[in-house]
Amino acid sequence: TQLLEQSPQFLSIQEGENLTVYCNSSSVFSSLQWYRQEPGEGPVLLVTVVTGGEVKKLKRLTFQFGDARKDSSLHITAAQPGDTGLYLCAGRHIVGGGADGLTFGKGTHLIIQP
């Protein structure tokens, strides 16, 4: 089984602080996606990164794909209560992986306290 390790599993910080969430694997991915899931809802795609070393920004969120395409990070600047949710990374394998070629991390539960 090819795994995607997300860290930290839980994170609770104050509004205005910065944070970074990590997604690591020993496998190489053709692409990697980040989703956010709010309580009682399904996950919603935030971004897809494809090229090694790629950096994408979505307002206060910065996503980076590792040079070797084995890992990724999500950095949030000046976190706000609306950022609260479960953040999931999902890697698409070049070969193998889950039955559909997509492996999900177990997620990072993020709580931003006012």
Added chain:
Amino acid sequence: DVKVTQSSRYLVKRTGEKVFLECVQDMDHENMFWYRQDPGLGLRLIYFSYDVKMKEKGDIPEGYSVSREKKERFSLILESASTNQTSMYLCASSFPRGGRHTGELFFGEGSRLTVL
């Protein structure tokens, strides 16, 4: 906007009952998926389908079956529900990867099933 609709948000069933979870998407997506989500285990793929009347086992298909009679509809069936099938069930759809499509999954809101 893409919309994936799951028929029931909350269900409570008894052990041994047959359970149907329905999912409908309105974007003409070829691919449809059923996942279950459990604390500490993340999302696990149960079954998926790449075309009408076509189905493929995911990583945890035991105790489940599926039906895809129409392109827009993908049903998950629990023939005889058990307590260990208490979970959040998520349906998703996507275009096939390739070209401008990166395989983004569009999820429904989820169906929380409790089996007593």
